[in-house]
């Protein structure tokens with residue numbers, strides 16, 4: 001009997017796999033049976049080591065997303081892929097009234113344009129081969145809420161949900177499922193500054209029904225489900241993994 005939660009004999013590319021949520025996703029997909037292409041602008045050797053130590057299979061790929069077209073061309077050169085996880089993302093903070101155009105462009109390039117071109121390159125390849133595929137995009141609570149002093153991040157993460165839906169609509173008939181996972185407050189570099197601030201931490205934890213920050217492995221579980229046969233009929237969805245934040 002085959003296990004609908006296994007993804008054996010698949011090749012999965014994860015962006016930003018050197019640290020945080022991306023590293024946890026890479027490990028989770030490998031544990032479920034995928035061969036992982038751990039992609040980063042920083043070395044993903046540690047991630048490959050963790051996967052191999054856990055008995056999985058992985059290789060490191062250098063991928064710089066600030067030039068989205070070049071990143072998409074790299075993806076196209078990597079051979080057949082079954083799974084694409086658009087995880088990498090950046091955040092730049094300033095009052096919207098002062099926000100620099102360069103910060104806007106940098107955030108949009110990595111968080112949105114790269115996701116568009118990488119997904120397009122992935123889908124072109126899968127369609128040419130006539131094989132199914134899975135794409136999971138990492139969204140945010142700021143896919144739904146405004147936030148403060150992060151206009152480009154908020155716009156990019158709202159955009160991620162739109163892209164997830166249009167890709168799902170256009171590609172479902174080709175058996176390419178496209179979904180998103182929206183993390184709440186997860187303990188990574190991204191949230192290190194606010195977790196180091198006791199007042200901010202107390203405010204946040206009192207607002208999270210689960211009463212704690214999430215672990216990167218919590219995101220990996222949801223992503224792995226969205227890559228497995230168990231979720232074959234799920235496409236265009238956004239799965240919130242936020243300890244109940246958005247339900248409040």
Ligand code: NAP
Nearest residue numbers: 016020021042064065066087088089140185186188189190
């Ligand atoms: P992180 O620890 O800061 O990781 C971000 C990843 O993106 C790193 O691997 C980083 O590489 C990579 N990256 C940034 N710019 C890149 C570029 N130009 N080219 C290639 N890779 C690049 O943060 P994280 O929390 O794991 O974030 C992962 C995703 O989750 C992001 O999309 C983020 O928006 C989203 N998210 C996180 C939270 C949270 O609470 N942590 C909540 C909601 C959404 P380097 O290490 O080389 O910089």
